[in-house]
Amino acid sequence: MSDVIRELTEQKYKYGFVTDVAEDRIRKGLDEDIVRLISSKKNEPAFLLDFRLKAFRHWLTLEEPTWAKVSYPRLDYQDIVYYSAPKPRKKLASMDEVDPELREAFAKLGIPLEEQKRLSNVAVDAVFDSVSVATTFKKKLADMGVIFGSFSDAVKEHPELVERHLGSVVPYTDNYFATLNSAVFSDGSFAYIPKGVRCPMELSTYFRINAADTGQFERTLIVADEGSYVSYLEGCTAPQRDQNQLHAAVVELVALDGAEIKYSTVQNWYPGDAEGKGGIFNFVTKRGRAMRKSKISWTQVETGSAITWKYPSCILQGDDSVGEFYSVALTNHRQQADTGTKMIHIGKNTRSTIVSKGISAGRGQNTYRGQVKIGKGAEGARNHSQCDSLLIGDRCGAHTFPYIEARNPTAQVEHEATTSKISEEQLFYCRQRGISEEDAVSMIVNGFARQVLKELPMEFAVEAQKLLGMSLEGSVG
Amino acid sequence: MNAAEASLVSATGGLPPAPEFVAAARRAGRDAFERSGLPGTRQEDWRFTSLAPLAAHAFGHGDPAVPVLAGDLERVAGKPFGARLVFVNGRFRGELSTAHGMPTGVHASSLAHAISATPGLVESRLGRTAMVDGRPFAALNAAFLGDGAFVHVGADARGGVVELVFATASTDGPVACHPRVLVVADPGGDATLVETYVALGDHPVLTNAVTEVSLGAGARLDHYQVQDQPANAFHFATLTVEQGTDARLSTHSTALGAALSRSDVLARLVGEGAEVHVAGLYMADGKRLVDNHSVIEHVVPRGTSREIFKGILDGAARGVFAGRIRVMAGASKADAHQHNSNLLLSRDAVVDALPQLEIYTDDVKAGHGGTVGELDREALFYLRSRGIPAPAARGLLIYAFAREMVDRVAVPALRDRLGQQVAARLAGGGAILEAE
Structure with a gap:
């Protein structure tokens, strides 16, 4: 193994792990009283409390799943605080007060200065105040009838929309972590795009138009009405620090006839140290339901978290609906990722595409797990899956577990997978041409992930590209 | 244990006495089966294959001396094309067998004979790769250990075919039989082995065969399994393989019959430079189910594995393919490829394909592909x-x-x-x- 690869894979997570802790919390533990307390603190309508309680009671009957190829110490669900009121963090006076390493990371990612300030909670001048930016955006969206805001606000302002769609794609009985989320979810985002409206901007948690602190049990619901279009971005490339180890989010997408939802995620939570201590456990349930002639496209770049357990899926219910899944998952040190998708073909002529790129370095374990299910009535369905793995170093693992379940003879399903490594020849070739080894590794990794990165919105793609390099490398500039 | 499980192991009481190492293996198998029972569909390896249909039958122990006419046997198993050993209900039947054409350097006999004639050699290999823990059918087979075939490929063997025919014969009720095949190839030996599984009689039969192959350095084995059981039969086959340095195994299975047939291939490349080719064809119609599972494990450097399975499913048949290639840390320069294609011929035919790669080192070439279509x-x-x-x-x-x-x-x-x-x-x- 070349020195540079060893250096890269042994590099530490540089961004520290500190957060101002909000002190206004309820007691630890989870019981029915806690669920009621969360609901009452948020002044929720009866249907939501009912939803939470049903979920909680169901959760008590479930066992934590063990089928994923990840190992972690058993979680004590009674040792978690399930609600803390979002409190504003202490404002910093200027960028000088921000951790220099974090500043360096911002610079490398190419995040604009005002954005940096917002992300690191530095007070910004009035012109660039994120609140006013948010207000401008909100007005523009409201003019078109787009509803976009925090989940809590949506519950207050549009309870009928929330009630109709909540749990319609991911029911409260879905799985251990989704059920837990259904019982205790704190906040999240809600978007509704009216009929025929093409949302004029990328909706994003990145701009924080929605709640400032959505907490560890995030719940997102996006409803695209007939013929509408929306592109939604979740997360950001900047390192995310969080006090809570367990994250169990739920995302539900509803694409009605002819609608299109593009959902992009960049996840860069704290991955734990080189020895695998600490780090976020990210157990996420994401699923979309696509009605006739609609399209749901998931793109994800997963570089963070100690454990990633997520399978953004599409239920292709309507005839001629389309599902897509583009994923780059990177595991370094002792990170473990078990991620993939489910494409459930129900309608006729439904089509799905899966492109998954796994990158393993250090002692990382990277698993693609995906299901393609062709229902009996899915006449003429098509699926193509491509799952590639890139291994960097001889102590990491890359695994591919596709499940193909075909119930209709007219369906065509194809699956391909390859596993390769960064070879000494490739590195040597780049070195010959005056490219440093670190840049060469970064180039090769980005070339490998290109098919997915190009699906990201442009400015995001540029940052994500840099992020991949940074997640692997010690001193790439 | 439920009734079906209890009825399956009940016949172990009538087994003939055996040397201590065989008796110990029987006990270990029986214990393991009693611990695990028959697998259910909640177990990952069995999620597509329900064994519920087994419960409808009480399988007795077949009479090994049941009269069988050579003509009846040839009707189901074809004419011999060389040396042929015939086993009825798991026991060797000399009068139906022919040693004519036995390849030079190859010694094939009944396992029972080998246990008494060369106990040292048998003891050193028997049960070495067909582990019983977590493998209910291998465990059940071990619980009935006693007869089957022993094939010893000597270092001087230079090719040639040995054919083993296993007939499960029912007379007045459902019958289960658990034959064991033990193949030991000395370094440099080369032979071809054909296993054919058929049934005689009209009652449902359950055949639960285990084949253990151990190849010495540079040995070669061409191995074939043909399963042509009647449409009411249950067929389980486990093939476990251990390959030494530069040993080459090619195993080829054809599953044509049975109501439910399940094959498990477990190949471990423990010698550098070993090569394994696993191929299979499965055809099913009606309401039949055919399931092919395989695990190929690269343990040391420079191993090569090639796997190809093709399935043809008609009627309301169900085909399952689950192949796992595992490249362990240290198995550098591994070269592995796997492919599975399925043809669906009717509206009600069903396919479940799980081509899987599990890679723990970077210096590998590994890939897989799968297709399903009409x-x-x-x-x-x-x-x-x-x-x-x-x-x-x-x-x-x-x-x-x-x-x-x-x-x-x-x-x-x-x-x-x-x-x-x-x-x-x-x-x-x-x-x-x-x-x-």
């Missing part, structure tokens, strides 16, 4: 436009799909027989063979 409509149209009626055109295309697997058979007589068996299951089968 017959190519353009090819069908082409044939019909040339005056070939639709059923015959379909038959021709299906035959072409299957023929790739048949062509991999290196034994000409077996290749011809399999070609006929495949064609016989297709519309216009006779015409296809004539046209060839």
Whole structure:
């Protein structure tokens, strides 16, 4: 193994792990009283409390799943605080007060200065105040009838929309972590795009138009009405620090006839140290339901978290609906990722595409797990899956577990997978041409992930590209 | 244990006495089976294959001395194409067997004979790769250990075919039998082994075979399994393989019959430079289920593995393919590829395919591919436009799909027989063979 690869894979997570802790919390533990307390603190309508309680009671009957190829110490669900009121963090006076390493990371990612300030909670001048930016955006969206805001606000302002769609794609009985989320979810985002409206901007948690602190049990619901279009971005490339180890989010997408939802995620939570201590456990349930002639496209770049357990899926219910899944998952040190998708073909002529790129370095374990299910009535369905793995170093693992379940003879399903490594020849070739080894590794990794990165919105793609390099490398500039 | 499980192990009481190492293996197998019971669909390895249909039958222990006419046997198993050892209900039947054509350097006998004649050699290999923990059918087979076949490929063996025919014969009720095949190849030895599984009689039979192969350095084995059981039969086959340095195994299975058939291949490349080829063809119609599971494990450097399975599913049949290639840390320069194609011929046919890679080191070349689809409509149209009626055109295309697997058979007589068996299951089968 070349020195540079060893250096890269042994590099530490540089961004520290500190957060101002909000002190206004309820007691630890989870019981029915806690669920009621969360609901009452948020002044929720009866249907939501009912939803939470049903979920909680169901959760008590479930066992934590063990089928994923990840190992972690058993979680004590009674040792978690399930609600803390979002409190504003202490404002910093200027960028000088921000951790220099974090500043360096911002610079490398190419995040604009005002954005940096917002992300690191530095007070910004009035012109660039994120609140006013948010207000401008909100007005523009409201003019078109787009509803976009925090989940809590949506519950207050549009309870009928929330009630109709909540749990319609991911029911409260879905799985251990989704059920837990259904019982205790704190906040999240809600978007509704009216009929025929093409949302004029990328909706994003990145701009924080929605709640400032959505907490560890995030719940997102996006409803695209007939013929509408929306592109939604979740997360950001900047390192995310969080006090809570367990994250169990739920995302539900509803694409009605002819609608299109593009959902992009960049996840860069704290991955734990080189020895695998600490780090976020990210157990996420994401699923979309696509009605006739609609399209749901998931793109994800997963570089963070100690454990990633997520399978953004599409239920292709309507005839001629389309599902897509583009994923780059990177595991370094002792990170473990078990991620993939489910494409459930129900309608006729439904089509799905899966492109998954796994990158393993250090002692990382990277698993693609995906299901393609062709229902009996899915006449003429098509699926193509491509799952590639890139291994960097001889102590990491890359695994591919596709499940193909075909119930209709007219369906065509194809699956391909390859596993390769960064070879000494490739590195040597780049070195010959005056490219440093670190840049060469970064180039090769980005070339490998290109098919997915190009699906990201442009400015995001540029940052994500840099992020991949940074997640692997010690001193790439 | 439930009633079905209890009835399966109950017959172990009537086993003939055996040396201590066999008795110990029986006890270990029985204990392991009693711990695990029959697997359920909640277990990952069995999620697509329900064993519930087994519960409808109380399988007795078949009479090993049941009269069998040579003609009846040839009707189901074909004519011998060399040395043939015949086993009825798990016991060797000398009068139906022929040693004529036994290849030089190859010694094949009943396992019972080998246990008494060369106990040291048998003890050192028996049960070494067919672990019983977590493998209920291997455990059940071990619980009945006693007879089956022992094939010793000596260092001086230079090819040649040995055929083993296992017939499960029922007379007045359902019968279960658990034959064991032990193959030991000395360094440099080379042989071909054909296992054929058939049934006689009208009652449902359950065949639970375990084949253990141990190849010394540089040894070669061409191995074939043909499963041609009747439509009410249950067939379970476990093949475990351990390969030494530069050893080469090619194993080829054809699953043509049985109501429910399940095959498990477990190959470990423990010697550097070992090579394994695993190929399989499965055909099912009606409400039959055919399930092929395999695990190929690269443990040391420079191993090569190639796996290809093709399935043809008609009626309301279900096909399952689950192949896992595992490249362990340290198995550098591994070269592994796996492919599975399935042809769905009817609206109610079902396929579940799980081609899996598990890689723990970076210096590998590994890939897999899988496809599921129906017959190519353009090819069908082409044939019909040339005056070939639709059923015959379909038959021709299906035959072409299957023929790739048949062509991999290196034994000409077996290749011809399999070609006929495949064609016989297709519309216009006779015409296809004539046209060839």
